[in-house]
Amino acid sequence: MGNPLLVLWYRMFADDEAERERGLRATAVKTQHPSSGALPHTPDWLADGNLPGMPDQPSAGILLVLRRIRIPLIVLIVIFAISVLGLALVPGEDAQGRPTRMTIFEAFYFMSFTATTIGFGEIPDAFTDAQRMWVTLAIFLSVIGWAYAIGSLLGLMQDRAFRRALARRHFANKVSHMAEPFLMLVGYGNATKHLARSLDDMGRRFVVVDGDENRLAGVDLASYRADTPTLLGDARDTRELLLAGLGHRHCEGVVALTGHDETNLDVAMTSSLLRPGLPVIARASSREIAERMRAAGDPVVVNPLDRFGDHLRILLRSPSAYQLMVWLTSAPGTPLPARREPLPRGRWVVCGYGRFGRELTADLRAEGLQVTAVEAPAPHDGGGYTFDGVDLEQASAFVAATEDDMTNLWLVERARRANPGAFVVTLENRATNVSLFNAIGVDFGLQPAEVIAHEVVARLANPALMRFLPQVPRQDEAWAARMVQTLVERSGTGTPDLWLVRLSRHESEALERWMAGDGLRLGALLRSPLGRERYLDAVVLVVLRDGTAAIAPDDDFLLLRDDELLLAGGSTARRELDATLTDEPTAAYVIDGVFAPSSWIWRKYSRQGRAAPRAGM
């Protein structure tokens, strides 16, 4: 609080003494935190928050300053405008004592030299007392305005604590006024960045909690379409979570993807205890942590290392299924990723550390591969990798999956030298190292941050999607390829919109006629209201009925009342289907090809006429 004016301003806006005390104390505690709360045993590479990420653009700092001087500038403009206008309206007298008024230009001139403390005196004529009263007020107003504007600029560089306190208040206000469902994202590392971008594209709201000021500034600069409140604070503190809206009625879920297992565990447990039933998605890097997370509630635990094995298995079974799954879980509009070549099915050599390496080996063996594991030395004893008896030269694929990127690069280099033709798979722990892996020529690289983001998007995008995705790897390659083909034909190469349609009495009233009868064939419903010979540009991924799920049903599939359909397609198809579901004449045309009257009068008069086809249904 270097600037007395800032203190004044702050007091004007702070409600009560206690609130301010608390805010300041909380910031004081937090500034100590990084030293006392360091977690020495958390694997360093996992703390993706440590990454500065991609270097910021040079204009970023200027933009931040520009954003923050908006209010002082507007205050200045308003004060100036009020003063000038008032001065032009207050009656005055000229040298001969005749009533006159200053023109706006004269008032502007006078205010300009007065506000900047130059003070040429009362011109063009000596002022009346009324004018002097107004000028007195204007002088004080403009002094405050200028001092505030300049003080804010200086304060921007100096006073962090003040900014933080103000930001907290602002945040609390924004969160409490949140009038639509929002998610709480804890930690703003690479995985969360991916996720936030996708969520924003899907039109979802979220708040972000993180302990690092620079990362939060990234939220501000990411220019999300929706207003995104951010809180600088320690997520392990329950009060911070509550401030971030854990108790808010519109909070629809908590996502904790920080690099610290303990933080994620704390968040998961706090949420489960304070808001039982609230969906929680948390990242864990070990089984123990995952177990402890599940002890308190029912969170979805995401373990990027586990997923590494899963991804390889899916890719081994069916490249098209892998393509489909990655595509459907990308941000809306993402182009279709290229289909990968089938992985070689010869002998694999796996280099991984500890239990993760063993699990990966087991995963691959479960797919019927012959696997040779190379146990990594413990990180502290400094021993090297031994490739005795591994016979790298004869291996068809090589996996470098240690927790250290440099080690992985070295392993790849080593494998390449022994066997240039081997297929190389790597775990790319840090997003900043991806270019290194690309340079060395890796055949398949997996980034934990991206994997996590895809999985969380899949879970958040639409609950029904998780009924579909796990079924995909169980189908064969031809099925998946056909599915991708159909999706591309119907909705283009951008990730399709996903939406859920419930054929209930309320949500699709226009279909009541058919639902009350024998049901409705899927192929009859998915036609365009603009011309029923054309299919809607949408694909039904899954039909949910009484807890069972039918995957990718064909045109003859019989729909019954209260079925839930998960559709993928363009937004046009969505609007067209909405019309079919809610407007009975449209439905009649789409399904039966009958032009039913749409106005009330005509419908009333043709009631008898329409009774016949209805009975026939």
Place this chain on the structure above:
Amino acid sequence: MNLEKVIFGFFVLLAATLNFGFFIGPLGDPEVHNVYELFAAVVVNLIATVLKFGDRTQIGAVHLATSLVASLQLIAASVVWTYATAVTEAGLTREMTASVVSLSGGALFANVVSVVLLVVETVSFQRR
């Protein structure tokens, strides 16, 4: 609802409406163009310009550009008005009024572009 967007939309629209209010009427007739309305238009345009600072998106950049154009045009109009009333002997003649009003007409065009951008931005973002 996002309060920031409400304020933003309010000022952008108010800038355009005030500008229109000043502009409308016969071009050279000083009677029908109120100088206080011009003053209000300048102030609100300046506020709208400042509100557009610091947006990194493409549409934000175009927004700022249109606002700068409108502000400059309006400031030019008020400079001409001041010149006419305070400096020239003849005062606010038909020619001078016409030039003030036509300058504000240019600003009005920029403001209309601003409003169109606002509408496009709103329409292109559908949240379901």
